[in-house]
Amino acid sequence: MRAWAWAFPLLERRARAVSVRPGSRQPLQLLAFASIFARSGDSTNRDLLWALAAALPLPGPTMSAVAGRDKSGDRPARPGRPTPRRSARGAVPPGLGVHTHPRSALGCGKGIGGTRMQPGRHGRLRPCLMLLAALLLAAPTLRAQAPAAGYPNRPVTITVCFPPGASTDAIARRLGEKLGAALGRPVVVENRGGAGGNIAASAIAKSAPDGHSLLFCATSGLVIAAAARRPLDFDPERDLVPVSPVGALTVLLLTRPSLGVGAVPELLAQARARPGTLNFASIGVGSSFHLAIEQINATAGVSMTHVPFRGGGQAVPELLAGRLDAMFASWSLAQAHVLGGTLRPLAVAAPTRFAALPEVPTMAEAGLGKVWLEEGLGVFAPAGTPPAIVARLNAEIGRIIAEPAMRDWLVGQGVPPAPETPEEFRARLQSGVAVLRDVIGRLDLKLE
Numbered sequence: 247m248r249a250w251a252w253a254f255p256l257l258e259r260r261a262r263a264v265s266v267r268p269g270s271r272q273p274l275q276l277l278a279f280a281s282i283f284a285r286s287g288d289s290t291n292r293d294l295l296w297a298l299a300a301a302l303p304l305p306g307p308t309m310s311a312v313a314g315r316d317k318s319g320d321r322p323a324r325p326g327r328p329t330p331r332r333s334a335r336g337a338v339p340p341g342l343g344v345h346t347h348p349r350s351a352l353g354c355g356k357g358i359g360g361t362r363m364q365p366g367r368h369g370r371l372r373p374c375l376m377l378l379a380a381l382l383l384a385a386p387t388l389r390a391q392a393p394a395a396g397y398p399n400r401p402v403t404i405t406v407c408f409p410p411g412a413s414t415d416a417i418a419r420r421l422g423e424k425l426g427a428a429l430g431r432p433v434v435v436e437n438r439g440g441a442g443g444n445i446a447a448s449a450i451a452k453s454a455p456d457g458h459s460l461l462f463c464a465t466s467g468l469v470i471a472a473a474a475r476r477p478l479d480f481d482p483e484r485d486l487v488p489v490s491p492v493g494a495l496t497v498l499l500l501t502r503p504s505l506g507v508g509a510v511p512e513l514l515a516q517a518r519a520r521p522g523t524l525n526f527a528s529i530g531v532g533s534s535f536h537l538a539i540e541q542i543n544a545t546a547g548v549s550m551t552h553v554p555f556r557g558g559g560q561a562v563p564e565l566l567a568g569r570l571d572a573m574f575a576s577w578s579l580a581q582a583h584v585l586g587g588t589l590r591p592l593a594v595a596a597p598t599r600f601a602a603l604p605e606v607p608t609m610a611e612a613g614l615g616k617v618w619l620e621e622g623l624g625v626f627a628p629a630g631t632p633p634a635i636v637a638r639l640n641a642e643i644g645r646i647i648a649e650p651a652m653r654d655w656l657v658g659q660g661v662p663p664a665p666e667t668p669e670e671f672r673a674r675l676q677s678g679v680a681v682l683r684d685v686i687g688r689l690d691l692k693l694e
Contacts, residue, residue: 397635401432404625405450407443407463408529409557409634414623415574416578417492417659418462421646428642435462439556441530443467445480447626451485455641461486464495464558465622466534473682474693476532479604483679486626489636490643495621496577496660497535497595498584505571510592510612513572517548526550527561527573532693535574536618537682538595544689545616552648565589574619577602577660595619600660618685620678623661624671642670 402425419435426433438446443463444555453459466484480486499510509511517524527537531554539552553570558579563615564570566588574595583589584603593612594600609617625643629637644665646652651664666674685691 247337258358271306275337281525284414308459315654332339385689395634397632397638398429398431398478399457401434402426402429402458402460403434403436404460405446405461406435406437407439407446407461407467408437409439409559410437414462414464414576417623417656417661420652421462421492421643424646424649424652425639425642428646439530441532443530444471444476444532447482448478448480449484450626451480451628453628455628455632457627457631457635459628460639461487461626462492462623463626464534465491465624465675465678466620467530467532468626469620469678470534470693473679474532474686474691476693483676485629486619487629487631487636488668488675489625489627490640490668491664491671491674492623492643492647493622493656493661493663494596497579497619497621498580498591498600498602498603498606499572499593499595500565500580500584500589500591501572501614502565502570503587503590504568507592508590510607510614513592514542514546514548514613517546517550517555521549522551524550524571525553525569527553527555527565527570529561530554530556534619534621537686537691538574538617538694540688540693541617541619541685542614542693544691545614562589580661602660618682622664636668 267531330419334521359360404422404425406415408414415437422433422435438449444467445469447461447463449654450459450461458527466681468486470476471478472482478618500515501507505513505516507516514522526539528539530536533554536552536554539550545550553561555564556574561570561573562575562583565573566583572592577600579589580589581602585593591603591606593609593614594606595609595617597608597610599608608614608621625639627639645663647656647663656663
């Protein structure tokens with residue numbers, strides 16, 4: 247409450263100065279100001295609010311001093327009744343006289359500096375009611391500050407956007423364990439895979455914005471959904487707040503050895519020779535892997551069949567069994583199979599070669615430089631989550647991923663840590679949306 251004390255005198259003055267003449271718009275102006283105040287939970291908006299308050303026109307005097315008559319228009323003004331005086335701002339504080347008065351019900355019977363208001367025909371009650379309405383409008387913001395101070399007050403749930411067994415699941419559980427220790431409350435990790443991560447994202451977007459429901463997902467899914475303007479039941483840019491990135495995923499283009507290809511040009515040659523017969527798996531319609539497949543088809547002039555799965559952990563067994571021909575997968579998911587020789591990496595989706603597989607070329611080196619594929623992991627919260635909670639979560643996650651043991655483990659998972667502030671994280675995602683929107687429009691890609 248103390249943080250908002252500066253606003254109450256302002257609201258009180260505006261409420262007391264409200265004109266009570268029939269048809270006056272002043273009550274609506276006060277309510278508009280109070281509504282803006284109630285929706286502004288950041289103290290950095292204080293100057294803007296003061297400017298808005300100063301711009302609100304105050305009502306005119308309740309007595310016409312120029313005509314020498316009171317507001318009824320029938321009687322001359324009583325001798326000795328003071329005319330409104332000018333303030334230091336060069337304007338008359340309308341509605342305020344100079345009569346002092348000993349009584350002040352709830353402080354609404356006096357003006358600034360102990361002067362008595364001239365309330366007009368409806369008396370003093372209406373300004374007081376307007377003040378009460380203004381404070382009631384501000385109440386949601388005041389209530390929102392309390393949870394931030396005591397956060398968290400119950401277990402926190404992290405919803406992972408892919409099924410168990412995926413790299414995101416392992417990383418989310420390790421992060422959740424350390425985050426729970428930092429917050430002093432248990433952190434529960436649950437999986438809700440499907441639709442390229444949008445099922446989990448939709449659930450979190452509709453959750454209470456109190457910091458107790460978080461989303462851990464691949465950032466590309468949200469970027470693609472926003473860039474392609476996919477018809478979802480939530481808006482990735484409007485309904486979710488970026489909290490903190492974790493790192494960029496190292497993604498490999500894999501094939502089964504029995505396909506008989508050892509490089510990307512050989513894979514594309516087979517795809518041209520047998521149009522529509524090669525099956526290429528992804529982690530869901532609209533996912534970054536799906537988008538990469540469609541880009542390969544468009545730029546290389548081939549036709550590989552897209553086969554969506556709920557997650558990479560479900561697709562790998564199908565590739566090992568020979569029912570799929572190729573797929574993209576994270577290093578943590580493919581590591582055992584690549585090192586064991588049961589899956590063959592053809593390229594790494596990264597600007598530079600992967601240290602653990604220095605012989606594997608990048609996508610650009612393999613001839614797929616025009617294919618956009620950026621995959622990262624990050625934490626998000628529902629829109630409206632108090633900035634103080636977002637800031638604390640960002641600080642804790644940044645500290646956790648910077649710990650030497652955690653950093654080394656993440657690098658081993660193919661996810662080098664990349665801490666950012668919430669503002670930097672948001673700006674990077676918005677930049678990705680702009681770039682990808684251009685790619686989708688230029689190639690006329692259909693993510694269906």
